[in-house]
Each structure stands twice: as C-alpha cells, then as structure tokens.
Amino acid sequence: MDHDLWDRPIEVAIESGDHFKSIRNSREAVAYLMTCWPKRGGESFTIAKRVCMDAVEGRSNASAAEVAFRLAARDAGILR
Helix, strand or coil: CHHHEEEEEEEEEECCCCEEEEEEEHHHHHHHHHHCCCCCCCHHHHHHHHHHHHHHCCCCCHHHHHHHHHHHHHHHCCEC
C-alpha cells in the first residue's frame, strides 16, 4: 500500500526501551497498537487505533493516522 506510507517513520521504544522500531504506515501502526503497546486505553490510544484502522480501510488518510499515532506514542512515553 504505497499510498499509506507516512512522510517520516515514527520510532517507538520496544521491550525495555533499549531497542526501537520504525513504524512506517497505518498497517504497521495498527499491529503495534494491538500487540506491543505498553498500556492500552486512554484517549490518545483509542483515537490512534481508530484513525489508523480507518486509514488501513481507506476511510481516513495516512497523514491523520501518522499524527494520531505520534501523539499516542508521545503520551505513552515510547516516542523516540
């Protein structure tokens, strides 16, 4: 899905924070939100999950998903 690539990858901490993963599109963001997110819940997590899923399904654009995921990562303390 080339149309879903974000302008810049978002780097987030994984495991104990010593390693980082680059999230490059909405599909990767949804997978990370559903499997690796440090604490689920909260407004920014919920919004990011919804906007990223909408982008994957073509109901939202990639830039909105990128912004929502970046804010959620910042709020969770995992944004690099």
